[in-house]
Amino acid sequence: MSGGLNLTLRVWRQNGPGDKGRIEEYQAKDINPNKSFLEMLDVVNEGLITSGQDPIEFDHDCREGICGMCSLVINGNPHGPERGTTTCQLHMRSFSDGDVITIEPFRAGAFPVLKDLMVDRSAFDRVTQAGGYVSIRTGAAPDAHATPVGKENADAAFDAATCIGCGACVAACKNASAMLFVGAKVTHLSLLPQGQPEREERARNMVKQMDEEGFGNCTNQYECEAACPKEISRNVISNMNGDFLLASLRK
Amino acid sequence: MQLDAKIPSGPIAEKWDKHRFNLKLVNPANKRKYKIIVVGSGLAGGSAAATLGELGYNVDCFCFQDSPRRAHSIAAQGGINAAKNYQNDGDSVYRLFYDTVKGGDYRSREANVHRLAQVSVNIIDQCVAQGVPFAREYGGLLANRSFGGAQVSRTFYARGQTGQQLLLGAYSALSRQISVGQVNMHTRHEMLDIVVQDGRAAGIVTRNLITGEIRSHAADAVVLATGGYGNVFYLSTNAKGCNVTATYRAYKKGAGFANPCYTQIHPTCIPVKGDYQSKLTLMSESLRNDGRVWVPLNKGDKRPPDQIPEEERDYYLERKYPSFGNLVPRDVASRNAKLVCDDGRGVADSGYGVYLDFRDAINRLGEDAIRARYGNLFHMYQKITADNPYKTPMKIYPASHYTMGGLWVDYNLMSNLPGLHVIGEANFSDHGSNRLGASALMQGLADGYFVLPYTIGQYLAQHGYGNTDNTGEAFKDAENEAQARIDKLLSINGKRTPDSFHREMGKLVWDKCGMARNEAGLKEAIEKIPAIRAEFWENVAVVGGGEGINANLERAGRVADFLEFGELLCRDALERRESCGGHFREEHQTPEGEALRDDENFCHAAVWEYQGQNATPKRHQEEMTFENVKLTQRSYK
Ligand SMILES: Cc1cc2nc3c(=O)[nH]c(=O)nc-3n(C[C@H](O)[C@H](O)[C@H](O)COP(=O)(O)OP(=O)(O)OC[C@H]3O[C@@H](n4cnc5c(N)ncnc54)[C@H](O)[C@@H]3O)c2cc1C
Ligand code: FES
Numbered sequence: 053m054s055g056g057l058n059l060t061l062r063v064w065r066q067n068g069p070g071d072k073g074r075i076e077e078y079q080a081k082d083i084n085p086n087k088s089f090l091e092m093l094d095v096v097n098e099g100l101i102t103s104g105q106d107p108i109e110f111d112h113d114c115r116e117g118i119c120g121m122c123s124l125v126i127n128g129n130p131h132g133p134e135r136g137t138t139t140c141q142l143h144m145r146s147f148s149d150g151d152v153i154t155i156e157p158f159r160a161g162a163f164p165v166l167k168d169l170m171v172d173r174s175a176f177d178r179v180t181q182a183g184g185y186v187s188i189r190t191g192a193a194p195d196a197h198a199t200p201v202g203k204e205n206a207d208a209a210f211d212a213a214t215c216i217g218c219g220a221c222v223a224a225c226k227n228a229s230a231m232l233f234v235g236a237k238v239t240h241l242s243l244l245p246q247g248q249p250e251r252e253e254r255a256r257n258m259v260k261q262m263d264e265e266g267f268g269n270c271t272n273q274y275e276c277e278a279a280c281p282k283e284i285s286r287n288v289i290s291n292m293n294g295d296f297l298l299a300s301l302r303k
Numbered sequence: 304m305q306l307d308a309k310i311p312s313g314p315i316a317e318k319w320d321k322h323r324f325n326l327k328l329v330n331p332a333n334k335r336k337y338k339i340i341v342v343g344s345g346l347a348g349g350s351a352a353a354t355l356g357e358l359g360y361n362v363d364c365f366c367f368q369d370s371p372r373r374a375h376s377i378a379a380q381g382g383i384n385a386a387k388n389y390q391n392d393g394d395s396v397y398r399l400f401y402d403t404v405k406g407g408d409y410r411s412r413e414a415n416v417h418r419l420a421q422v423s424v425n426i427i428d429q430c431v432a433q434g435v436p437f438a439r440e441y442g443g444l445l446a447n448r449s450f451g452g453a454q455v456s457r458t459f460y461a462r463g464q465t466g467q468q469l470l471l472g473a474y475s476a477l478s479r480q481i482s483v484g485q486v487n488m489h490t491r492h493e494m495l496d497i498v499v500q501d502g503r504a505a506g507i508v509t510r511n512l513i514t515g516e517i518r519s520h521a522a523d524a525v526v527l528a529t530g531g532y533g534n535v536f537y538l539s540t541n542a543k544g545c546n547v548t549a550t551y552r553a554y555k556k557g558a559g560f561a562n563p564c565y566t567q568i569h570p571t572c573i574p575v576k577g578d579y580q581s582k583l584t585l586m587s588e589s590l591r592n593d594g595r596v597w598v599p600l601n602k603g604d605k606r607p608p609d610q611i612p613e614e615e616r617d618y619y620l621e622r623k624y625p626s627f628g629n630l631v632p633r634d635v636a637s638r639n640a641k642l643v644c645d646d647g648r649g650v651a652d653s654g655y656g657v658y659l660d661f662r663d664a665i666n667r668l669g670e671d672a673i674r675a676r677y678g679n680l681f682h683m684y685q686k687i688t689a690d691n692p693y694k695t696p697m698k699i700y701p702a703s704h705y706t707m708g709g710l711w712v713d714y715n716l717m718s719n720l721p722g723l724h725v726i727g728e729a730n731f732s733d734h735g736s737n738r739l740g741a742s743a744l745m746q747g748l749a750d751g752y753f754v755l756p757y758t759i760g761q762y763l764a765q766h767g768y769g770n771t772d773n774t775g776e777a778f779k780d781a782e783n784e785a786q787a788r789i790d791k792l793l794s795i796n797g798k799r800t801p802d803s804f805h806r807e808m809g810k811l812v813w814d815k816c817g818m819a820r821n822e823a824g825l826k827e828a829i830e831k832i833p834a835i836r837a838e839f840w841e842n843v844a845v846v847g848g849g850e851g852i853n854a855n856l857e858r859a860g861r862v863a864d865f866l867e868f869g870e871l872l873c874r875d876a877l878e879r880r881e882s883c884g885g886h887f888r889e890e891h892q893t894p895e896g897e898a899l900r901d902d903e904n905f906c907h908a909a910v911w912e913y914q915g916q917n918a919t920p921k922r923h924q925e926e927m928t929f930e931n932v933k934l935t936q937r938s939y940k
Contacts, residue, residue: 068851084577084579086577088581090581091579091580095579097855098800098803100846101800101845101846101855102798102844104844104846105846106846106847107846107854107855109854113368113543113544114373114378114542114543115542115581115582116378116582116683117683117686118378118464118467119373119375119377119378120370120372120377121368121369121373136682137686141686143689166513166852170852172369173369174369174370174490176370177370177371177372184475185433185434185475185479186432186433188432188476190350190353190354190429190476190753191425191429191753192432193425193428194428194432195428196387196431197444200439200442200443200444201439201443202439202443203440203443207436210436210461210462213471216467217372217373240434241434246431247434
């Protein structure tokens with residue numbers, strides 16, 4: 053067994069939203085440390101499939117840390133132990149031979165489990181639909197150079213806009229708050245001149261939808277910031293609160 | 304098969320304006336009576352669905368991910384081209400047009416490419432207005448860089464995450480239309496078939512990936528925006544879910560598949576390590592602006608890179624192509640990497656890798672400047688390889704990345720199957736046999752925001768509205784067929800996973816129909832693929848049931864289509880007895896080893912018509928005529 057890792061996986065299995073769910077154990081044998089975490093799960097699944105057992109369902113797509121489709125709580129940490137890293141970019145060299153690894157879904161009332169490690173994050177889409185945009189029709193735009201944007205603001209807007217919508221912030225928060233996610237979008241647009249006309253309305257509508265979806269309140273623990281694979285700053289939350297406050301004062 | 308490209312007459316620069324004027328318009332009051340299906344929510348599908356919704360059409364949009372924001376466009380790194388000439392370096396619509404036709408090695412349609420260059424400028428305006436945070440200069444204006452083979456700086460970018468920011472822009476526009484009820488979004492739905500009724504595309508069949516429900520949807524027109532088929536090689540830079548199913552199913556229902564052999568192998572990806580890998584990761588080619596590509600001069604030189612002195616390094620691109628150097632187009636860069644590795648001078652464990660070295664750029668500009676340009680890419684590289692590219696050169700190797708081939712479409716982006724429109728990477732596109740860097744994002748958004756929303760009106764106005772009844776026989780047949788296929792997959796109870804078949808065929812197709820192709824190899828592949836396919840249908844392991852979530856079943860269905868499509872790819876490559884762009888036939892090269900076209904016999908798009916299971920498909924041709932750009936041997940010397 054040339055440098056391969058032998059691991060015990062404790063994996064959350066749940067047949068559907070109505071099922072109670074349970075942890076089951078699997079052995080992952082002789083895993084090359086250069087594999088990604090999801091490639092390790094692929095191997096376990098291939099073994100399950102060829103022995104006629106149901107493979108472990110998990111979401112993934114790009115496998116390069118940008119689509120936000122992968123999730124998983126690994127040993128209690130959304131996206132695993134490495135900072136600024138999605139599960140798909142986590143590599144097995146972060147683990148040691150003999151490790152026991154517990155793998156659970158992102159848990160939150162607003163993210164019901166669909167099956168095993170897959171959850172329903174459509175609440176994020178609905179929050180965006182409530183106002184995470186600039187109302188501009190195709191074809192109605194002025195020349196791109198008509199409005200200069202200072203580099204500092206443009207860069208800060210970009211930093212907020214790098215959110216991949218994975219939901220790790222929610223999974224990390226004991227209140228299942230979505231403030232980092234919503235704050236990131238509000239901040240991105242409120243730093244740009246294009247976002248100004250709808251600034252307050254946007255904050256108000258997105259926050260309203262966020263509450264309706266059942267996301268919790270922020271109690272300033274900032275577990276979200278620590279779990280965010282894109283390392284979005286907690287400052288987006290205070291920006292959002294500022295816009296929201298303005299909106300409420302003016303209403 | 305009728306292939307009328309419907310190219311408008313008149314001078315190239317006036318065709319689009321004239322055509323727009325001549326297109327039939329749909330009465331604004333009637334738009335709400337039409338229903339349009341858009342399959343795909345990437346740059347092409349997302350922008351089209353949003354724009355059609357804004358125009359007042361009722362849109363049903365489908366994607367297989369859990370959110371439209373996750374389409375694979377999100378992964379594009381480097382940038383998007385537009386002929387804005389903001390840098391005052393001599394760019395123009397005509398130059399972008401010219402570069403794209405030349406870069407595509409004269410295998411694209413002039414009229415389409417010119418239109419693409421024309422609308423490119425509107426795309427940037429649109430995206431900025433949506434709040435896309437493009438990189439800016441200190442004065443507050445947009446920054447540009449030069450990209451893959453262009454000698455002007457026309458590429459707009461958002462650090463190394465341009466695709467993400469553009470897609471989030473389209474997603475925001477789409478979200479707005481969803482919120483007002485113009486677009487009905489169906490996430491976690493996979494399209495399994497096209498429904499053809501009365502000779503037109505009348506709808507689609509989908510599987511709900513949560514409940515397993517198979518059902519059909521009828522509409523007045525169908526738009527496919529389902530992306531490329533680069534995963535035919537198994538290993539590629541595409542997302543795991545990228546598939547050929549939608550376009551291949553349309554092909555089986557009568558839509559022509561054009562130029563499947565035009566695949567783009569991207570020169571700068573992280574090399575393969577071991578045989579367990581599930582995908583390859585691209586390192587944006589913007590890195591070639593500052594990184595220098597080299598291999599050891601001597602075969603078998605195993606010293607670490609920092610111990611190889613300057614005179615024993617071969618900066619082969621700079622040596623062979625002094626005027627373009629490291630910025631030669633992708634096909635040229637990829638092929639040369641293969642050549643030096645085949646020559647025994649490759650690096651990386653497998654011997655299939657070359658260095659991309661930032662030492663000189665860091666010395667010249669400082670580490671901070673390099674971090675500002677490529678920080679996230681360097682970070683990603685380090686995550687995957689555990690090497691630090693600020694200290695030691697990256698190792699890179701070509702990988703499958705993009706597919707220029709796709710469903711044939713006319714100037715209106717409609718396939719030969721009336722009502723079926725195809726946009727983005729899924730169509731046979733404007734890139735001929737090789738796509739220039741930063742031009743796919745441009746094409747996807749051009750198609751979705753600025754072309755299809757006009758041209759589809761022509762079909763709709765002629766065809767009328769209200770075709771939303773999905774109870775006809777054609778619908779039921781298509782539903783039953785889809786169900787039968789799933790039942791069949793579930794009943795095999797074999798021993799091999801779908802992925803193992805995909806890997807086997809992918810390797811075969813990569814070896815025989817990848818960066819270099821020859822007659823014997825292609826014939827061998829065409830002979831072997833049916834055997835892999837036959838084993839698949841006898842020995843594939845699909846567990847669980849058809850109801851509910853079953854990723855194993857989803858993969859099996861997609862792999863089954865790749866196993867048929869791989870053969871079509873090789874057949875097209877075999878019949879195209881010339882080299883052009885990304886299609887390199889070893890029998891056809893210049894004495895210097897460059898691609899040698901045969902304009903007399905192959906200046907056409909090859910369009911394949913399905914003839915039935917296990918029958919050889921029929922090859923048709925659309926001649927490409929060049930009235931504005933003179934055909935020359937491409938030279939980047
Ligand atoms: C790693 C990478 C980097 C790139 N970088 C650049 C770059 O810098 N510049 C550039 O110009 N281009 C780049 N490209 C190319 C470019 O990103 C793509 O060509 C382009 O984004 C494709 O967009 P699309 O809308 O056609 O397809 P996609 O974005 O792939 O979208 C396809 C959509 O179709 C849906 N779909 C597919 N099949 C089905 C089905 N059967 N049923 C239902 N829905 C389905 C998917 O859910 C998705 O919504 C890059 C590509 C890759 C892989
Ligand atoms: S799979 Fe796309 S971010 Fe992990």
